[in-house]
Amino acid sequence: MTRSALTTPPPGAAPPEPLPGGPAPGSPLGPHYSHCFGCGPKQPTGLNLTASTPDGVTVTAEFVVGGVHQGAPGLAHGGVLATAMDEVIGMSIWLLRRPYVTGRLETDYLRPVSVGTTLHLRAWCTGVSGRKAYLEAEGRIGAPDGPVAVRAAALFIEVGMEHFAEHGDADAFLAEHHDYEVNP
Numbered sequence: 308m309t310r311s312a313l314t315t316p317p318p319g320a321a322p323p324e325p326l327p328g329g330p331a332p333g334s335p336l337g338p339h340y341s342h343c344f345g346c347g348p349k350q351p352t353g354l355n356l357t358a359s360t361p362d363g364v365t366v367t368a369e370f371v372v373g374g375v376h377q378g379a380p381g382l383a384h385g386g387v388l389a390t391a392m393d394e395v396i397g398m399s400i401w402l403l404r405r406p407y408v409t410g411r412l413e414t415d416y417l418r419p420v421s422v423g424t425t426l427h428l429r430a431w432c433t434g435v436s437g438r439k440a441y442l443e444a445e446g447r448i449g450a451p452d453g454p455v456a457v458r459a460a461a462l463f464i465e466v467g468m469e470h471f472a473e474h475g476d477a478d479a480f481l482a483e484h485h486d487y488e489v490n491p
């Protein structure tokens with residue numbers, strides 16, 4: 308992975324600890340928003356990723372590449388694979404229950420991914436420094452220890468709820484997260 312300086316945590320940036328009262332290891336994670344293109348069950352044209360966490364800080368998910376995800380005939384579109392990386396990374400930082408958005412996403416494509424492949428995704432945080440979270444992800448073909456097809460590194464930036472209120476629909480988010488603390 309040719310991770311750039313922009314997605315490499317600075318010295319002293321520690322990875323996060325599991326959130327007290329967070330999801331139990333192995334338990335499935337719900338979508339962060341039901342209409343999300345990546346994980347929303349009410350988004351029929353989306354990726355419909357479902358994920359779980361083995362340890363409260365890592366996220367795993369399976370993505371079955373279908374015909375609707377093609378770029379070249381029979382092969383996954385690179386932008387769709389980047390979307391899957393963005394989503395699983397977003398799910399892993401959402402384990403902290405603070406709102407982050409993608410600032411930068413770097414993707415390496417190491418192997419072609421055929422339609423019909425189950426891509427085993429994994430994402431984790433390598434460090435948090437102020438508002439910046441540094442994250443990585445990988446997608447492996449056919450099994451959790453299969454050959455790596457895609458790798459990603461990302462910088463996510465923590466934002467306030469005003470980001471969604473000003474640019475999007477904060478009420479739609481809060482309607483699905485009654486337990487969410489706006490000012491924790």
Ligand SMILES: CCCCCCCC(=O)SCCNC(=O)CCNC(=O)[C@H](O)C(C)(C)COP(=O)(O)OP(=O)(O)OC[C@H]1O[C@@H](n2cnc3c(N)ncnc32)[C@H](O)[C@@H]1OP(=O)(O)O
Binds near residue numbers: 313439462
């Ligand atoms: C609640 C669950 C949500 C799940 C979301 C799922 C993931 C997504 O799809 S998010 C959608 C895609 N992303 C976006 O729409 C974000 C669009 N961008 C923005 O809104 C803004 O640029 C935003 C919020 C990232 C940063 O703006 P702002 O809050 O003004 O902060 P800003 O001062 O510019 O940057 C903060 C720091 O991050 C750095 N930074 C910001 N963007 C980048 C970038 N692209 N690359 C490198 N560094 C960056 C800045 O240099 C700055 O660093 P420092 O503190 O060292 O000076």
